[in-house]
Amino acid sequence: MRNRRPTLVELEALRATITNGTTASAARRLGCSQSSISRALALLEARLGVPLFERSGRLIRPTAEALAINEELDDIFLALDRVASGMAAIPTAGRLTVAAPPAFALSLVSRLAARFRARYPEVLIQLEVVASDIVVGLVAEGRADLGITDSAPMHSGVRLEPFHSSFLACVMPADHALARHEVLCPADLAAMPCIALTRRHSMRSRIDQLFADAGVTRRVVMETSTAVSALELVRAGLGIAVMNPYPLADRRDATLVWRRFEPALEYRSCCVLPSAVPVTPHARRFQRLLSGQARAECWSPD
CATH class of the missing domain: 3.40.190.10 (Periplasmic binding protein-like II)
Incomplete structure (x- = not known):
């Protein structure tokens, strides 16, 4: 292409897609059509000569190059925010x-x-x-x-501005009998002692409903107010927990295993x-x- 300098529209499309996860969400955020976002990203990739997203069907994931470019854009968009809000300077x-x-x-x-x-x-x-x-x-x-x-x-x-999606998972000691399964469902937990978050947590009622819909009464032996303490109770062998794996599962603790739980329940x-x-x-x-x-x-x- 003749002009290799990206346009502001292209950079906004890149930033919005990385922040929101999909071109459809980016389009809603910027108040334009999904096709215009896709077109802007294609033009930007052509100008820069590098792939900005890995595509698999309808899913996209930013490449390392895209994330690096996005970080470089911080000061540019902060300056634009300053102009828009009439601030004289950003300390x-x-x-x-x-x-x-x-x-x-x-x-x-x-x-x-x-x-x-x-x-x-x-x-x-x-x-x-x-x-x-x-x-x-x-x-x-x-x-x-x-x-x-x-x-x-x-x-x-x-x-609220989402930055990550994850799905309900079951965590248990690595030597637990259910650890051999790749996917668990309410019936698998019917007789098992369980650790649950207290009812003031917004997702507690939805998890309870999953078990009720399956005709299973969960055997809750302890309730706790935080996910961190739930994990420690599981580690102590007091029961297993059905909870959001993010971001606790990234610790890769060899004493615990996480397994997918179905029906799926999304956390944002x-x-x-x-x-x-x-x-x-x-x-x-x-x-x-x-x-x-x-x-x-x-x-x-x-």
Whole structure:
């Protein structure tokens, strides 16, 4: 092509597709047609001479080159945000407050904080480790710049931007009798002692309904308020748990195994952002690192 310089439309299409996971979602985000997104991505690939997505049927996954380009775009889009909002300048120093439940705070967020600090050493990061419902309140009240959750809270003061999808899985000790199965269903767990999250978790009722629909009464022997503690109870041999594998399963603990559970139940891990005020520049930077890291750590049960 004559002009190898990408257009803003092409770069927006790339960024939106990486952030939202599909060209259809990117089109909805940008308020255009899916065909225009696909066309912009094709033009961008032709200009740059590198593949930006691996395609398998209707699924696409960004290549390493695409993720690297997306990171380089951070400052460009921050500058555009500054112009749009009329800000005179975006400070590089300051504070970033992130709120997350323990499952995310002790794994994914910790790794991201190290990467963020390496790039922005002048920024003080404050990590608030709280329950998911508290995460939403902190962001809505302006006491956190960004939150992370895998629940589906309804609150007018926040909006949710998904960055990862995962599906219900069963975790158990590696030597458990059910570990030999590749896929488990409610009937397999009928007589087994189970660890469950407390009923204040939004997904608890949906998991209970899966068992009820199958005509199975789950034998819950312990309830706990966090996924991290559920995992420790499983490790202690007190029972097995049906829960979201992300991001805890990436620890690859040899003492535990994860197995797919059917019927499938999807979890959507989301960034919680304020709806009434602009998202801070540092929060946007952290969110972009988060999206890239989540795609690089794509995981599914064995």
